C-alpha cells in the first residue's frame with residue numbers, strides 16, 4: 001500500500017496578531033482555499049508552536065486551514081523565552097477562549113479541529129466545551145495529562161526504555177532532588193540565573209525531542225537545544241504539568257459523552273514513548289464510535305510514515321463530507 005504523505009509546501013494568504021487580553025497577542029495564519037471547509041490545527045507541547053509542515057496535513061484546495069501559535073510561544077507575544085514573562089494567564093481554558101476569539105475573528109461558524117499530543121488534549125477540551133462549534137475531530141498521540149501519564153514520561157517509565165538519554169535529562173537536577181523531577185525542574189526553569197534556566201530547559205526539551213520517533217532522528221532532536229526555543233517550550237510545558245493541565249481528575253476521558261456524536265479519527269503509534277498507547281486505548285474504549293488506528297511501526301511524532309498516512313486519509317475523508 002502506498003502511504004499518503006504531506007501536501008506540497010504552502011504559504012499563508014492571511015495572518016495576524018490577535019489581541020486576546022491579559023497583554024497577550026496570538027499569532028494566527030490561514031492557508032488554502034478561502035471558501036474551503038474550515039479547519040484549525042492545534043500544535044503540541046504545550047509551547048511547541050506551529051511549523052510550515054503543519055499546514056500540509058490538509059488538502060489546500062478543499063480546506064481553509066487555520067493555524068495559530070498558542071500563548072507565549074512561536075510568533076505569539078510576549079514570548080516565554082523571557083523569564084519576566086508571566087504564564088499566569090496561560091492555561092488550558094485561556095487557550096479554549098482564544099480559539100473562540102479567533103474563530104469569531106475569522107468569521108467561522110464551525111470547524112474541523114485537528115490536534116496531536118498536547119494538541120489532542122486541547123482539541124478534546126475545546127470540543128467538550130463548545131461541541132456545537134466542531135464539525136469533526138482528528139486526534140493523534142493522545143495525551144490527557146493524567147498524573148500517571150506525566151509520571152511515565154517525566155519521573156519513571158520512559159526512563160527504562162531510554163536509560164542513556166534519561167541520564168542527560170536528569171543531569172541538571174541534584175540526586176537528592178530527583179524524587180519529584182517536575183517540581184525540581186520548575187524551580188530551575190524559572191531561575192533568575194540564565195545559565196541555570198538554559199541548562200535545565202535544554203535537558204528537558206532535548207529529552208522530549210530525542211524520544212519522539214521510533215528510530216532516532218538526530219535532526220529533529222537537535223532543534224530542541226536552541227536556547228530561546230528550549231526555555232519557552234520547557235517553561236510552558238512544565239507550567240501546565242505542575243498544574244496537571246488545569247483539568248479535574250480524568251476530565252477529558254470522563255466527559256467524552258459530550259462529544260461522542262462528533263465524527264472523529266484517533267491515530268496512535270504503538271511505540272509512542274511520550275504519550276503511551278494506554279491513554280488512546282482508554283479514549284477509544286470510552287468512545288467506540290470514533291475511528292481508531294494503532295500504527296504498529298510508529299512512535300509519537302506526526303511525521304512517522306504510518307501516522308501521517310492515517311492523518312492525511314482522515315482529513316481527506318472529512319473534506320468530502
Ligand SMILES: CNCC(=O)c1nnc(C(C)(C)C)o1
Pocket residue numbers: 043044045046048049116117118119143208212237274275300
Ligand atoms: C509532553 N508533550 C507532548 C506533546 O504535546 C508534544 N510532543 N511533541 C511535541 C512537539 C513536536 C511539538 C515538541 O509536543
